[in-house]
Amino acid sequence: MTQMTLGGAINSGLRHALADDDKVVLLGEDIGKLGGVFRVTDKLQEEFGPRRVMDAPLAEAGIIGTAVGLAFRGYRPVCEIQFDGFIYPGFDQIVAQVAKLHYRTRGKVKVPITIRVPFGGGIGAVEHHSESPEAYFAHTAGLRVISCSNPQDAHTMIRQAIACDDPVLFFEPKRRYWLKGEVSEELGADTLPMGSARVAREGTDVTLAAYGPLVPTAMDAAAAAADDGISIEVIDLRSLSPIDFSTVEKSVRKTGRLVVTHEAAQSGGIGAEVAAAVTERCFDWLEAAPARVTGFDTPYPPAALEEAFLPDLDRLLDAVDRVMGRRNSLTGWKATA
Amino acid sequence: MTQMTLGGAINSGLRHALADDDKVVLLGEDIGKLGGVFRVTDKLQEEFGPRRVMDAPLAEAGIIGTAVGLAFRGYRPVCEIQFDGFIYPGFDQIVAQVAKLHYRTRGKVKVPITIRVPFGGGIGAVEHHSESPEAYFAHTAGLRVISCSNPQDAHTMIRQAIACDDPVLFFEPKRRYWLKGEVSEELGADTLPMGSARVAREGTDVTLAAYGPLVPTAMDAAAAAADDGISIEVIDLRSLSPIDFSTVEKSVRKTGRLVVTHEAAQSGGIGAEVAAAVTERCFDWLEAAPARVTGFDTPYPPAALEEAFLPDLDRLLDAVDRVMGRRNSLTGWKATA
Amino acid sequence: MAETESTSPAPAVQILAADGTVAPTASAEPYLEYLDRLTSADHEQFYRDMVIARAFDTEAANLQRQGQLALWPPCHGQEGAQVGSGRAARAQDHIFPSYREHAVGLVRGVDLLGIIEVMRGTTHFGWDAADPSNGNFRPYTLVIGAQTLHATGYAMGINFDGATGTGNPDTDQAVVVYFGDGATSQGDVNESMVFAASYQTPQVFFLQNNHWAISVPVTTQSRTPLFQRAAGFGIPSVQVDGNDVLASYAVTAKHLDSARAGGGPQLIEALTYRIGAHTTSDDPTKYRTQELTDSWIARDPIVRFQAFLRGQGASDAFFDGVTAEAHDYAADIRRRTH
């Protein structure tokens, strides 16, 4: 076990992947000498050379599209998209090519491409640098979409993503890059498989499902609620496509209440799918309608307003109150209309 | 009132828009001399000239991006994307520019762009020509997303979209282009405003929400269910962002049961949002979990398989049985797990 | 002065005059050595390829009319560009087609029933490029221009593998990517040229300028000869008469060898014409005159090459044999489609 930051844990995961399989290549903007704008690829070019770790020309469609060709040739490309808001020029190649090739070719062609995307807000950035585009990809059949929330998962999951023969969108919670934790670089039999959710804290009253940057916030909410006599079970979804509904279902059948949270806009976000699917699976067990605590249905605001935009402890606890049927000082909401 | 096909009704709506406001310009691939691959812009270039109805170079980002500039200049561009599957190269300009400009400029800059997209399957087409990408845009704050299901709405809604100062994605159900109906070209006080849903058929047992190509299928299902003693209320959502939830809510509080349907993949589709939001709004009135009848979570299949992929009468009626708690011959499904 | 001016380009490389006589343009000079290597069996093969492709194409259009196929994109008129370039590629080369390269698929050994199956909607796939019998000919790509980036990425991989530039033209690999005049406007195609130049990929961009993107003339995409686009990306380029199968062959062979020898990406613009509709769903009478089409029919690549072969002494028996062979090919496709 080594103490690492979340960003450092990804760096070390990438180093393992590069060392283990010489078909692994990294490409992206500024990932070479600079080591990426978040230094997640720090020193990797120095170590593995500019052929394995490539500074691509400034074009996201070009990065994804050439990665497809590299995958055809037997490579396992790991693309970095510099910021969430710059993935859209590559959207066509991801959605119409990367996602469809395995299906199109009846399984003959595999595209083991990993697309790393630092995502989410909370770092005071300018426009386009704080987006949460994960729902676009989770709605796209043919892609795996995962997101990590702590250094160990960051390390494990990037290695699993690269080892996986399916294309994977790997969403890295950029405001947690500096979060520290113990990381084991031994991936063993007890490592959670890709695609599985994790019960991050057990509880009996309310299930709180989160992923990526909001898992620590959810853990804080659980701690605060415990003081208030409410027992929250926190689930770190980890995989957004497919979603490990059996873990969520088991929890909600126990608690009867669900709160789901993300930074992305509410309408059509991951929370809608979680709420709808859990309602389908757990209808007879539900004490209250699943509640969503999300970014608002506006573009991401200027940094000065992001605190108001991002789900926080207060908004999570308010939702907990709502599903518990309790009024509270924040919204004064009543359990039944 | 004139008898028109749905495609003809859009053509006539475009003609009105071009005639009423000389700032309206059409641009797209093959929309001029050819009149579009579906002939929706038939004769419009002949009538209004190549400056008003433009055959653009073959580049979707270019079409949307130059439309943004034209909007800055005071124009009201109407872009045609030739097929649903070709909107993705323009995704960045739509999501990062068109959708954000009004918010970014604190309301100073309006982008009254209409993006017309023939969408959906059922015409036996080759790959990329049968997609349902509407959920991507409904999840994008700053866009209006609408879809028509009959000639009158097609005519009314394209004119409303063009007149609207917000950017509008207009999804045209391509397999219904030849659907005929009476169309009044007088938009009067009784015209439904943009953004509103329509109760297409009244009923008391189950609310069936559909849009675009599946509204006629939903009407057929309601007719069939009536024979079986089940009274279905069909709601044509018409607007997918924002969704007119007050109309849906009113219906579900009456019926206690909701089925929602679309061709797009289930995970993260419009149905997830409808199910989640209706559960939030109508929880205490719900007799069963809202059911979704959608395309599968795979890429759109080859045409030979599309019948199995697309929601049809049987699958709708099966879902109706499920929310009614009835077993049926199709799935033998039980109301509770 | 530093200003660039579009000087009027030298005439396209041509070997055969319209009447089939050998009359190379001055611009053809650097390519002539590649023609010297061709035997008369090669010539006959080129002819056979074109005629079979034409018969296949005609049969497929018939099948579409009979409701067997959703749609058919004909390659009629483009056989010279396609057979010439397809035959120029070596066995170890990798081919990234768009969706109209039926004749290329044929010469690479693909069972063209795969194309039929894609167009009749029974599969999105068609054939497996990893199966050696398919000549490294990748499945079709329907999103305009997307395959150019895949081709460039693949060619990057060839470089990384050290599978090119060793000096052995018989094993050094290269990539040919096909795309249309309309496709040149897409961002992806331009980005693929950026990446290709940056990574100096062993790759030939083979642009079939058939003068139309559905109903839109090439002049809407560019007011400048398209082959000139490449120079600004640092990619050497040349324009060739695409209806001259020998010119298409020689130019492609030379530029492929140059690419495989470490010369980096190359671009060839083949001037040709889409004689038929864009697809069977299209109605060209809406946007172009029959006179224009007729003027290109007069430049038919098969007719021209037939005249050349006659000049070389090919017999009626040969032509009849090819006709019969083509007929059989088409009949076989028809039989297996039902």
Add this chain to the structure above:
Amino acid sequence: MAETESTSPAPAVQILAADGTVAPTASAEPYLEYLDRLTSADHEQFYRDMVIARAFDTEAANLQRQGQLALWPPCHGQEGAQVGSGRAARAQDHIFPSYREHAVGLVRGVDLLGIIEVMRGTTHFGWDAADPSNGNFRPYTLVIGAQTLHATGYAMGINFDGATGTGNPDTDQAVVVYFGDGATSQGDVNESMVFAASYQTPQVFFLQNNHWAISVPVTTQSRTPLFQRAAGFGIPSVQVDGNDVLASYAVTAKHLDSARAGGGPQLIEALTYRIGAHTTSDDPTKYRTQELTDSWIARDPIVRFQAFLRGQGASDAFFDGVTAEAHDYAADIRRRTH
């Protein structure tokens, strides 16, 4: 022959030698008449603009270090390219910047506090291009290259309005769009050239080649001088010494007039250098040497133009006045930021 070769380009247009003496290159000849029109008051204004922009830029970087701004993208070193081109645009022209055109904003009359506000995260907007006091200078665009298409669409609209090409250079409108060397790789930028050429828009593409896209050298984007990219799109282009404010002025003025007179789109590549970091979050020591930066500091556009003005007899009082004015401008920004 039809093959294109990248011939080594003529030297960039330059008016002032590095020491500030007037020594036009041969390539500058067509542009000289535009310089004749400048008065010494104009010259003094150019200098004032550059010095104020530099002071503003320095102040903004300080504010960032003090935690007032999330980030600052400095324009240090690019003032010659920006002031020259910005001053060349006429009042009726429309300007589409990227995110580093602080000096252009200044000369168009924008209150630069708006840029500060964007970078400190209090707004995404900054200023209203429809407000006449902002000189038709549109808000910044942070998505690389996206604004080039907006500029082209806007210029299409100018054409449609008949607001250009009437023969009156004082009212005929044109568009200037700014973008970087890195941006040239984006599909959008290439598509904007396609549309501009197709619609023959009254538009100047002003490419500031500051040699870096964050840490990536321009050679990764292109192995060919970037201005040559335009020719293949049918767009006349020229390379200019961007650190020579007079050259930047004259070249932009002439090409803008050509665009407004119906000459269609034009492209100017201004060779300059990003002296500072990409933004205050960047660490250039990771990827470039101080020697290289120093070699460009030696070509500072302000120093060079100061030498020119001294040669023209400008007084110490003038220079001191400008320094004081710049100081006041920066102090005012600082005061209003807090």
Add this chain to the structure above:
Amino acid sequence: TADAGERPRSTPPVRKLARDLGIDLTQVNGTGEDGLITRDDVQRVAAAGKAASAVTI
């Protein structure tokens, strides 16, 4: 009635009814499919409770 650790099973309107009547669903036997607590089950318990309290008073 319910699996270990799982909640009593019912539907939202029945839960609301129980809430309104002050009835704890863990104390109700479900007679519906697979033990689902129905409207009738709640009403039966309510009636019994009323009867019980009537007796107590």
